[in-house]
Amino acid sequence: MPAGGRPTVRSRRLGTALRQYRQAAKLDQLEAAEIIAASQARISRLESGHVTARVIEVRLLLDAYGVTDPGVRARLEDLAKHSRKRGWWLEHAEHLRPDYMDHIALEDDATYIREWQQALVPGLLQTPAYTEAVIRTSPDYMTPELVTQLVMVRQARQAKIEEGGATYSAVIWEAVITHPLVSAEVHREQLSAILEVTERKNVTLQVLPFSVGALATVTSAFSTFSFDSEPAVEAVALENLRGTSVLEAPEDLVAYANMYDLLRSSALAPDESAKLIRTLC
Known part of the structure; x- marks a missing residue:
């Protein structure tokens, strides 16, 4: 069973x-259960991610x-092998919300990460000083130790792109660089x-x-x-007041993939974006 009795991101995927x-x-769960000589309940729990499938079952x-x-078979077998793998972030589990750990797990497995931010510099690009300043704006009381x-x-998360482990692209609204919140x-x-x-x-x-108008307010x-x-987009993480929500339904993946493409195509080119940022340094 996934750690803590709750589906992990890997087991759910x-x-x-x-x-x-x-x-x-066109098989039902009972027919699938017969294939691996198990109960229908096990198939249900495998498909919900509440138990981890063995490689032979996969x-x-x-x-x-x-x-x-x-390629598909290798990827799914790899998920079965590593669905209970202990990630580096679990060393900090007592300080992190479960949904935040899910987000980190997605980053850790990803080969492509795309991000849209309309208010803050993306976490994967933040300096320690910027991160600390943002964290301290939280309405919840945090001890100095928790802030640290x-x-x-957040800095450890950045190793993924610093080491070239994923292709990362981000679109940020102009307000992020022209209207500092720190x-x-x-x-x-x-x-x-x-x-x-x-x-x-x-x-x-x-x-x-700013010239694109209201597009920045759509999502x-x-x-x-x-x-x-x-x-191809396989998971989406949404930030909200209570944390992070992960979407995996096909229609949601298509909607957010299309939204990111629209934001990207409406944004300044990378070199023009860098030129704008230099004028503000």
């Missing part, structure tokens, strides 16, 4: 894929569902850091200008994640 392939094969089910693509832990976690000194340091990190081949940042901040060699 595996379960969702198994359910979709079963339905495409292989037998994919054979029965007619899934022959080697949260800053450390001190002038911290803001200038942050802008300089953005220019430095966007020199990496796997990082792209674009600024959505709040979100991130999309892909886990394969192709950039």
